[in-house]
Amino acid sequence: MPLQMRNGNESHFMDAIADRVVTDFGHPETFTDDPSLLTVILDLNPLGWYNIRNRTTVKEVTKSLIVFMNAHLSLNNSNRVAFLTASPSGARFLYPNTMSDQKDTANTLVNRGMYRQFRIVDETVLLELNNEFQAVAQTELTDYKSTVSGALSLALTYTHRMLTLDESISTTTASAISTSTNVASNSSAAGAGSTGASNLISMKSRILVVSPDDNDDIRYIPIMNSIFAAQKMKVSIDVVKLGSKDVSYLQQAADATNGVYLHVQNPEGLIQVLSTAYFIEPSLRPLVVLPTNSNVNYRASCFVTGKSIDLGFVCSVCLCIMSIIPDLGKCPTCQSEFDPNILSQLRRSPAVLPRKKRKVDPPNGTPAA
Amino acid sequence: MDSDEEYVAAVDRDSSPEVFTDDEDLGGRRSRGKKSGSSGPAAADGGYSWEDRYKRPWDIVKDEDEAGQSLENVIQTMIENRKKKIMKNPTTPFQRGIIRTLIVIIDGSLTMLEKDLRPNRFAMTLQLLQEFIVEFFDQNPISQLGIVMMRNGVSNLVSEVNGLPQYHIDKLRLLRSRQHNRFEPKGDPLLQNSLEMARAMLKYNFGTNMDDNKNSKEVLILFGALFTSDPGDIHKTIDNLIKDEIKVKIIGLSAQVSICQQIANKTNNLSSRTTGANSSSGSNYSVIMNETHYRELLMDCVVPLPVAATEKRSTVGVPLIKMGFPLKVLPPISASNNTVNLDLPVLCACHPTNGSLESKDAVTIGAESSTSIIGYQCPQCRSRVCHLPTICPTCGLMLILSTHLARSYHHLVPLREYKEVPAADHYESTHCYGCLLKFPEAGGPDGPLRASSRYRCPTCARDFCIDCDVFVHETLHNCPGCESRSGK
Numbered sequence: 070m071p072l073q074m075r076n077g078n079e080s081h082f083m084d085a086i087a088d089r090v091v092t093d094f095g096h097p098e099t100f101t102d103d104p105s106l107l108t109v110i111l112d113l114n115p116l117g118w119y120n121i122r123n124r125t126t127v128k129e130v131t132k133s134l135i136v137f138m139n140a141h142l143s144l145n146n147s148n149r150v151a152f153l154t155a156s157p158s159g160a161r162f163l164y165p166n167t168m169s170d171q172k173d174t175a176n177t178l179v180n181r182g183m184y185r186q187f188r189i190v191d192e193t194v195l196l197e198l199n200n201e202f203q204a205v206a207q208t209e210l211t212d213y214k215s216t217v218s219g220a221l222s223l224a225l226t227y228t229h230r231m232l233t234l235d236e237s238i239s240t241t242t243a244s245a246i247s248t249s250t251n252v253a254s255n256s257s258a259a260g261a262g263s264t265g266a267s268n269l270i271s272m273k274s275r276i277l278v279v280s281p282d283d284n285d286d287i288r289y290i291p292i293m294n295s296i297f298a299a300q301k302m303k304v305s306i307d308v309v310k311l312g313s314k315d316v317s318y319l320q321q322a323a324d325a326t327n328g329v330y331l332h333v334q335n336p337e338g339l340i341q342v343l344s345t346a347y348f349i350e351p352s353l354r355p356l357v358v359l360p361t362n363s364n365v366n367y368r369a370s371c372f373v374t375g376k377s378i379d380l381g382f383v384c385s386v387c388l389c390i391m392s393i394i395p396d397l398g399k400c401p402t403c404q405s406e407f408d409p410n411i412l413s414q415l416r417r418s419p420a421v422l423p424r425k426k427r428k429v430d431p432p433n434g435t436p437a438a
Numbered sequence: 439m440d441s442d443e444e445y446v447a448a449v450d451r452d453s454s455p456e457v458f459t460d461d462e463d464l465g466g467r468r469s470r471g472k473k474s475g476s477s478g479p480a481a482a483d484g485g486y487s488w489e490d491r492y493k494r495p496w497d498i499v500k501d502e503d504e505a506g507q508s509l510e511n512v513i514q515t516m517i518e519n520r521k522k523k524i525m526k527n528p529t530t531p532f533q534r535g536i537i538r539t540l541i542v543i544i545d546g547s548l549t550m551l552e553k554d555l556r557p558n559r560f561a562m563t564l565q566l567l568q569e570f571i572v573e574f575f576d577q578n579p580i581s582q583l584g585i586v587m588m589r590n591g592v593s594n595l596v597s598e599v600n601g602l603p604q605y606h607i608d609k610l611r612l613l614r615s616r617q618h619n620r621f622e623p624k625g626d627p628l629l630q631n632s633l634e635m636a637r638a639m640l641k642y643n644f645g646t647n648m649d650d651n652k653n654s655k656e657v658l659i660l661f662g663a664l665f666t667s668d669p670g671d672i673h674k675t676i677d678n679l680i681k682d683e684i685k686v687k688i689i690g691l692s693a694q695v696s697i698c699q700q701i702a703n704k705t706n707n708l709s710s711r712t713t714g715a716n717s718s719s720g721s722n723y724s725v726i727m728n729e730t731h732y733r734e735l736l737m738d739c740v741v742p743l744p745v746a747a748t749e750k751r752s753t754v755g756v757p758l759i760k761m762g763f764p765l766k767v768l769p770p771i772s773a774s775n776n777t778v779n780l781d782l783p784v785l786c787a788c789h790p791t792n793g794s795l796e797s798k799d800a801v802t803i804g805a806e807s808s809t810s811i812i813g814y815q816c817p818q819c820r821s822r823v824c825h826l827p828t829i830c831p832t833c834g835l836m837l838i839l840s841t842h843l844a845r846s847y848h849h850l851v852p853l854r855e856y857k858e859v860p861a862a863d864h865y866e867s868t869h870c871y872g873c874l875l876k877f878p879e880a881g882g883p884d885g886p887l888r889a890s891s892r893y894r895c896p897t898c899a900r901d902f903c904i905d906c907d908v909f910v911h912e913t914l915h916n917c918p919g920c921e922s923r924s925g926k
């Protein structure tokens with residue numbers, strides 16, 4: 070048999086491979102009226118809101134968000150919303166709420182004549198938001214780290230349930246059966262190229278984060294894990310950034326999940342922004358150029374100093390990021406010893422490549438350009 | 439050719455008639471790749487797929503009716519199976535050589551048309567490989583992969599070494615769509631050429647400025663045939679592989695072949711010749727029993743190879759890599775002018791030959807209009823590249839998205855397992871903390887529950903349902919309860 074590698078036969082092969090299969094691209098699935106879940110996360114960081122007190126208040130923003138949620142509900146009868154807060158007292162669901170589900174009693178917060186679905190959502194959110202304020206008032210604010218990562222995690226677990234489980238089944242045992250059989254039928258079918266979970270109801274989903282917090286000092290790993298999970302589930306994370314500057318982790322969250330990131334500097338017109346830029350349904354995302362007003366900064370955060378960096382050193386065992394070469398020659402996270410040769414190579418300041426010897430080049434003269 | 443001198447002792451548990459194929463000059467025997475522990479449900483009750491009784495879906499249901507309260511049992515086992523799946527992720531922090539370059543060699547010879555896997559071996563292989571690629575890049579975010587096919591006595595390049603999952607999937611899809619005409623399995627396989635080709639591809643991983651021994655170099659062979667027709671001495675190739683520290687893993691589709699065992703053992707530093715049956719859990723050469731087993735073996739290759747203790751001492755230390763986290767430059771759209779002009783051409787440094795003759799075999803992936811004008815800017819030299827991860831073509835800096843790195847942090851700090859709450863008369867929690875699903879109540883009409891259906895995080899003491907438990911440990915890698923607490 071002739072030894073035949075990387076020669077004629079192969080390029081022939083490559084030509085054929087290179088032909089474009091027409092059906093591969095540009096056919097976003099037919100547009101159906103699939104219900105869609107909108108999860109709103111409101112960051113109640115007191116400092117962040119205090120800093121923008123001259124421009125807007127939680128009350129104003131909440132008003133806009135409620136209108137936005139109602140608009141979402143009105144698009145499709147089966148559309149759903151969820152509302153979470155991330156505050157110093159913790160991250161939690163305001164709607165749906167496991168406590169106040171039953172009581173539909175006299176409540177004067179919202180006009181009684183309102184469309185019932187709107188009313189339930191609006192009432193619950195407002196009531197619980199009040200409770201949340203009281204809880205925040207009683208919490209000490211020292212050493213507060215944003216709980217947005219928790220709110221994102223909760224939003225994702227909830228979304229996961231809405232995406233995969235049939236609504237009508239209400240107990241865990243029953244749902245365990247239904248998913249297990251799903252899995253079984255999936256693996257036995259063994260074809261059709263479906264790697265995702267088979268959905269009983271095909272729900273679309275997205276998350277909207279509203280944050281006034283300018284602080285980049287976050288729980289880096291949990292946020293990254295959440296972004297990655299959202300990416301895998303094809304859930305977009307949209308971000309409304311209030312406050313005075315861009316925050317790179319929220320930019321990354323939106324960018325990695327095909328979400329919209331906007332730095333809204335004039336929050337008075339928030340409802341206008343929400344109902345235009347943020348109203349793009351997930352199914353339409355591949356077709357439109359998403360609105361944006363900034364370049365995305367993919368800076369990472371240094372594990373040693375906590376600073377955000379754009380050029381760093383990475384341990385090849387644990388992939389932790391360092392802004393400086395550790396003095397001990399050891400990874401601060403996993404303790405593995407670094408190769409001294411490579412260390413000295415890296416320490417050697419600006420690596421100038423040895424000039425290639427060419428006869429025409431004068432040894433130290435000006436380059437003949 | 440001397441690969442047929444020795445047979446590996448066949449371990450045949452259920453004394454099925456020996457299959458003895460005499461293809462050309464090489465014989466092979468079926469031997470059971472006994473894998474303790476990791477055998478899935480189908481492997482446990484099955485055996486070879488061709489030995490199986492035909493199973494009808496309703497048979498499973500019938501069993502339930504006969505054995506009284508078995509519905510509960512069935513559910514319990516289902517739940518336990520799911521739990522077991524979680525357990526597969528080791529809870530102890532484990533160091534792994536995470537930057538990998540893997541060449542997958544697929545068999546495209548005539549034997550791949552056998553129909554013992556449905557619809558045939560080749561189609562099934564491509565199908566599974568596609569899943570494998572998705573999973574591989576999930577778990578090995580900055581690794582790269584290439585695919586070679588051996589067909590008709592020639593080794594063909596299917597996809598170049600590349601870190602983009604979509605690129606490989608598109609190539610495989612093309613291969614799949616043409617498997618019935620142009621790329622139909624044909625002729626003989628040849629291991630030597632393919633291995634040499636893989637070796638050549640691995641030489642240039644991560645650019646040429648990187649030292650060779652910096653990352654884990656692996657070859658995975660999906661081998662359907664029982665022989666190989668090599669042009670030269672394959673043992674020389676094996677020696678070269680050892681010299682280059684390339685580790686070869688082989689999954690056999692039909693039976694054990696001695697030469698495969700040798701390749702796998704020698705390249706993985708196993709001095710003593712161990713048979714597939716008793717080599718340790720990370721067996722480097724196994725033969726599939728059925729489809730499920732095939733999938734399992736393939737998915738085992740997703741997990742990064744552990745950095746062996748001996749290996750770590752022999753080398754001086756692990757490499758520290760300089761990396762850049764580039765700025766994503768978006769197309770300039772100003773809201774002020776009404777007409778948004780997106781046709782501004784931007785040059786990238788990584789495709790200087792774009793549009794020229796050489797670029798003909800480079801399939802343009804992700805050619806949607808919006809992405810093509812988005813670029814990433816190297817923080818060191820400000821050149822612009824069009825996709826990541828890559829090595830800056832100008833200054834040689836490795837460019838990566840911080841999100842790519844973060845994908846593997848869950849290997850570092852694994853999440854603690856949730857503990858099942860024992861059945862009791864009263865529970866504190868009524869709803870799942872993660873998804874707000876209502877738990878079954880304790881005081882139901884049938885008396886106390888057999889199982890509480892609650893799984894509690896040992897750190898934050900929140901209760902979760904089984905679905906959230908699985909989701910949190912397999913996908914999210916954050917405990918929503920722990921993350922939701924304020925403070926530290």
Ligand SMILES: [Zn+2]
Nearest residue numbers: 384387400403
């Ligand atoms: Zn490390």
Ligand SMILES: [Zn+2]
Nearest residue numbers: 786788789824
């Ligand atoms: Zn390019």
Ligand SMILES: [Zn+2]
Nearest residue numbers: 816819830833
């Ligand atoms: Zn550069």
Ligand SMILES: [Zn+2]
Nearest residue numbers: 870873903906
């Ligand atoms: Zn749950």
Ligand SMILES: [Zn+2]
Nearest residue numbers: 895898917920
């Ligand atoms: Zn927890």
